[in-house]
Amino acid sequence: MKFLVDMPLSPTLAHWLEREGQDAVHAHDIGLGRASDETVLNKARETQRVLVTADLDYPRLLALAGAKGPGLILFRHGNYSEKQVVELMTRVMASIPAPELQSSIVVVDEKSIRKRRLPIAPTE
Secondary structure, eight states, rough: OOEEEOOOOOOHHHHHHTTTTEEEEEEGGGGGGEEEEEEEHHHHHHHHHHEEEEEEEHHHHHHHHTTTOOOEEEEOSSOOOHHHHHHHHHHEEEEEEEHHTTTEEEEEEESOOEESSOOOOOOO
8 A cells, every 4th residue: 555644744654654564655755845735635646645644625625626536544633642643543554445545535533533435525
């Protein structure tokens, strides 16, 4: 599985994913440290990576575009420690099959994991 970890999250998550046998990069490490959300989203789509972020703008961007991808894992409701992010990511990967991650928005918080298939309709 391929992941692009966005700037709001620590590079530690990308390193942990790599140790777990995944293909992961952090936005800063590929020159996207100051890139717009649209640029990061396009890079994830072009490289077929699931975008992992805490930035709440991405679901809206995917909905407005009627996009079928990239998949998105969104950490919400908290300023999580690196350890907590790894624990939550472990839960996500154990509960959602890889093909579904690639075509869904997965919203993660301390108490739940919710999944919505792409594309989604924009809210009015």
